[in-house]
Amino acid sequence: MGFKCRELNIRILHEIAATYGRILSEDRRSRLEALGFEWGLRAPPWEKLFAELVRYKDVHGDCNVPYGWPENEKLASWVTTQRTNAVKGNLTDERRQRLKAIGFRF
Incomplete structure (x- = not known):
């Protein structure tokens, strides 16, 4: 161009x-x-990583992303953060339910 x-x-x-x-x-x-220009805002980071976790589950059969997983360290860290937030009571009910619905273990 x-x-x-x-x-x-x-x-x-x-x-x-x-x-x-x-x-x-x-x-x-x-x-x-x-030209492919999109007007909407990007998905929020939580939604993006939740979608990545769903894809991980589709491939691996579970939501147990290994700590420090080299293929997607950001997802591995996010999974740990979700567990920490759940223990501390910092995870909304909606997010907790969505994670439970895909088989996430806290």
Whole structure:
């Protein structure tokens, strides 16, 4: 496309600002969407890692991600954090139920 990364980032920020200011034309919006631009916010980190845990379970048959698992250290750390949060009472009921529903052991 000929844009340098920085220039592209600035352009995207302008497009987002234009969208929220309601001045982005439908044509410009359609062209950006055709390039794969997504307007929604990214999934929150907890949701992203929960989805990774579900994928882990699909492959391995359980939710017992090994501590320090080199294939996904972030997921391994997150699993430990969920257990710690549960023990300390810092895990919401909704999250606890979702984890239990996939067979997570606290």
